[in-house]
Amino acid sequence: MSLPKQELFDRIRRDSWQQQLSIRAPSRKYGVHRRLVREALSSPVPTPRRRAVRTSPRMEPYKMVDAWLRADLEAPRKQRHTVRRIVARIEDEFGEAIPYPTVRDFVAARRKEIAAQAGAPVEAFVTRHNALGADAEVDFGDVYVDVAGQRTRCYQFAFRLAYSGKAVHRISRSCDQQAFFEGHVHALTTLGGVPTGQVRYDNLTPVVKKVVFRNRSREENPRWTNFHEYYGFTPFYCEPGLRGAHEKGGVEGQVGCFRRNYLTPVPQVDSLDELNARLAEFEAKEGERRVGARMRTIAQDFAREVGHLRPLPDDPFATGITLTPRVDRYGMITVKMCRYSVPVRFIDCKVTVTLTCDDLTVYDGRR
Template sequence: MDLYRKVRLACAEGMSQREAARHFNISRDSVAKMMAFSVPPGYRRTAPVKRPKLDGFTGIIDGWLEGDRAVHRKQRHTAKRVFERLRDEHGFSGGYTIVKDYMRERERRGREMFVPLAHPPGHAQADFGEAVVVIGGVEQKAHFFVLDLPHSDACFMRAYPAATAEAWVDGHVHAFAFFGKVPVSVLYDNDRCLVAKILPDGTRQRATLFSGFLSHYVFHDRYGRPGKGNDKGNVEGLVGYSRRNFMVPVPRFASWDAFNAYLEEQCRRRQADVLRGQSETIGQRLARDLAAMADLPAAPFDACDQATGRVSSQALVRYKTNDYSVPVAYGHRDVWIRGYVDAVVIGCGGEVIARHPRCYDREDMVFDPVHYLPLIERKINALDQAAPLAAWDLPPEFATLRRLMEARMTKAGRREYVQVLRLLETFDIDDLHAAVKTALHLGAVGFDAVKHLVLCRVEKRPPKLDLDVYPYLPQAHVGTTSAASYMSLLSGDVA
């Protein structure tokens, strides 16, 4: 810069450019440039770079790179690999640098440009993200639903074991309940849980469950271009923000409900933030979003996948590769199935006959031991080998009751023990456990005694056992006192 000033000053005082070049020991072209520009203009290319050795091969390179679009990004051509193939397969005699420069320039020209968007109030975007969590002591992958309101940047998150269709719908149901309103529209990608098929004219054929959900809440669904996540850039960014800020370090919770309660609290706390470029908090801008949104319907949507099945000879119904038990009385009958994110409900006709926690493993069996007790009572020799009872963790008093019953009546005692277990068809485990402990304390080891005691506990009345039913119990005989004996005491005589 100092040389620029000196040359320009000398020429301004009457020195010619030729004299200035000689005086400052620089070229006349440099002097001319210094007189044309007050500061160094930097390097300026006025004509495209000529690559005579590469020009005949650019079509080949373009073909390879276009073909890379159809393969995994980690197996696409690098500049080094393109150079090697040109040299080995096509006799290219140029250097690696011109190949690398051409590929860099080609990539720059192909980069997409974007238009800044304005988001009116009342509209939303939705997506799923993934993160590693520890639930109940087990490390696993969580799929978390995110709904974003771009106008206010308010959000809602909820985590699930899998990103199924029912998880998509359940996430919306909880999000709408969280905000207390229904958005005017929601923008999605083309997830197969939502879109069954994209028709040739670009319209979407919606999945069955999602279509019913849209009909219930009556809002517009919009979709981005396939493979273009930037079409819903707000929620895409929120997925990353949530993972970095709410799930670092790795979240550890006792249950999914506890984890989701934590995520919901983070969403509420975030509403107090003022984001870059804004003068209002998220909560203040959320008020405009809510004013533009619709009211909730009278009842929430039943977010479940519906299917039908048939009960097998082992009292099992298959749903999503897993088998769930039903009472043996419904064997070989047609049933309906409702798959919720956390439960599987099975019914026959208008009656619910079984309810199980949802299993996300594959080819597993989910038993309720109570379902098999009527069959085991008839086939008592299967008691110790019944798979549904193998992992049944009963209180130790039940084992004591069985031992005493078998010691007294052997096989009949085992059958009576199963009858005691069948009381779980009517009563809960806590009440039956208390009745068994009381029966053991009283020495009343029998089905009738336990049934009587559990009924008294449920009905909140004191137990009164009829000991005539239990002739093997020790009995105490108390003589009846005559009323005349009391009369003699009153008169002073001794009876």
Template structure:
């Protein structure tokens, strides 16, 4: 484009010195058309380019556009921010450009897709008084490939901004206490003052002003850790704006893209790493990193008690005719021999353990929601041996069957061919019972060897397992010219014995 001094030169050369268009074009290097435009009109300055080249970011446009298009199907609170896109480009693709360049492009694409791109934060000026804020949020994760809605427990130091984030299947009181206990352990001490919403896990009734009638169980928990609890005015979550912002920050930065895992524990492990890594972050307007600020505030924290809070609940239960106990409208199995007997269940956030007296009968991962059946196949093996007709459609076996190797399925077919359906199933269940002592992998290996050598009974497989165990316990013989090592036993002769029975 022309500068104003060039504009002046062209017009002066033509109007004052009478030079024609071709002469001026040769002298200035501009095209004839450009010279003609200058002579016809006034100086208008620079005009914006219709397309702006992006030599550094250009190769990444398609990736960014794909991420933002996928965000349309994601929850609104778990979509990519420009900051998150920049971070992913650097860590996943080795991007070397500036964050500002990414921000400009992301804003443009978001406007074209109709995605919200503006953010606002309230500036705070905290002091190291030993205060922390707690809040809950919601998010979506992929567990076993299925989208599941979960709760985010967020705890944040008001002074250092140090975050602690953990996912739970619910907001129940046990989850609340578990989050606080783990948070105190993460920070290395107890904050003297904790700020909460008026959540039902802590507050039984909101009274006049700042007065609250706290839940008795919360008072016991608070007394164990000896902190002071403060509650926001109803409808005034901004009174703990720091942790309110953390809920959104965690969703946008720790949970984008949607985290995947087989269970919440694996995702929580990665979240803990994210929280620790955030310690190197510097908050705008503050001196020092988050970790350095937290180290300075530790002197204001109360030491942790010698033992963590016993966050368990014991409830009486009774095993029904299906050998299950009911806990929160969900069923958990126990050994079939305990059907109809009174028992007790010990509940934690993650587990349900069932006891008869002091004997632990079963431990299951805890389910939330209604009408879930959590069944352990081993609890029903003796019962299925008595009733082989129920084997094919047995609900407790449905998940276990998916893990069986081909050797077990082939063994079942062989037993049924040789002994008939019912007797073959009983014989096969005798093999499954061996997993209690030897484990599934060793039983499967023995089943494969039995198939190769023509064995057709559970007794033969037990013999293989016992022989292998004895060989492991026996000292390996010396190998030399003076010592002859006997060959491995030929188990195929065992099938001859079986045939003669």
């Protein structure tokens, strides 16, 4: 009979007390050694199994690897030993090839031990408690859509309130600055207000021109600065790469969760406007969901939060950009590396172009 050790102990103790059995009887009944029966009668809790200390005999002659790992604590981050580099050094300096998995397992264990002995700081995380209407998170994610029968790679914009988890989505053909701004305008209008705290972002090209790695400073795109000052919220830029993903983990998970639950299988629509109209129904269903172990649903938490948002400006921000290309001798204009035809009577003249996320409009004066 194969039983968990705790359950086996309970049965042995119960049988011995109720039936006044000898040591030998439970031993025969459960097929275990008499020593285990005595252990069960002496303690209701099994003794924890001692784990054997695993050694690496193959690495014993190469203890200098410890010295290399200690030196790495003071070395620049990009010039520390990788496992592959350690394998190469052992082969170069000692003329023996050690299997990569052997060195990998040894280094994985010793690196932690050496860091602990040296008192190196350990990476830790602090749970963030969000205030009502204060913070939000923004992200873009890829999504494929069959638009008029043609599979198209599109981008899902997500704006998520940190307290309630209420998220607003918009799908566009690009993730450029116009799509970024239009996603914000749509999200803030749908939510009915502006967060009073920080809105967390990756270091996206439409937003950040230059990252200052020594601190949290960023050189912002001037038009983006005008946008967030117009709406009165404060952007917060996460650390670049994977190190910053946890700083807006809510929206990182939201993008994937929404794609798996509402955009799978691949949506088939005649236009993106049709799909964006459906997103409101999907977001209403999301409102019935509970985040983690919370007592209230997303919709119930948002009902408490919406009153703490800052009011919107009277007019939305003009998201489109205006350009003045010249018509070439073929009756074409070039806008962001794409060419468009205009009437030939405008050859060698300048026209005014208004470019939004989905539309390009060419004007001759006001026409």
